Amino acid sequence: MYKVEHIGIAVKDLSVSVPLYEQLLNTGCYKKEAVETEGVQTAFYQTGDSKIELLESMQSDGVIARFIDQKGEGLHHIAFEVPDIRAEMSRLKVAGFRLLSDEPKRGADNKWVCFVHPKSAGGVLVELCEEIKK
Numbered sequence: 001m002y003k004v005e006h007i008g009i010a011v012k013d014l015s016v017s018v019p020l021y022e023q024l025l026n027t028g029c030y031k032k033e034a035v036e037t038e039g040v041q042t043a044f045y046q047t048g049d050s051k052i053e054l055l056e057s058m059q060s061d062g063v064i065a066r067f068i069d070q071k072g073e074g075l076h077h078i079a080f081e082v083p084d085i086r087a088e089m090s091r092l093k094v095a096g097f098r099l100l101s102d103e104p105k106r107g108a109d110n111k112w113v114c115f116v117h118p119k120s121a122g123g124v125l126v127e128l129c130e131e132i133k134k
Contacts (some may be wrong), residue, residue, distance in 0.1 A: 016041070
């Protein structure tokens with residue numbers, strides 16, 4: 001794994017959270033994007049070499065909405081940049097980690113993504129990210 005690519009934060013309402021994080025981080029949101037396959041609206045901030053991703057559920061029963069219902073707004077996942085997501089997925093499977101999908105999915109910010117189940121990663125939801133080459 002190269003580096004922490006971004007930290008995902010679950011929020012109830014981007015219209016409230018975007019200006020809050022712009023003020024907190026002292027930088028503008030550089031991108032908003034809907035990820036239909038995950039049922040989320042996202043907003044991204046660049047902070048040094050890393051990013052912050054805000055996630056708002058698009059459905060009242062979506063993954064992010066359920067997360068917020070159970071735990072409240074806050075830290076949702078940590079994402080790591082990897083050079084070859086399929087190779088990293090294979091390595092983790094062999095090592096006994098439980099992945100939430102068998103194939104990478106198209107995620108936000110032009111990335112292939114796959115999540116590692118928190119029960120096999122010390123209670124932390126881990127996302128693997130690989131830049132989609134054009």
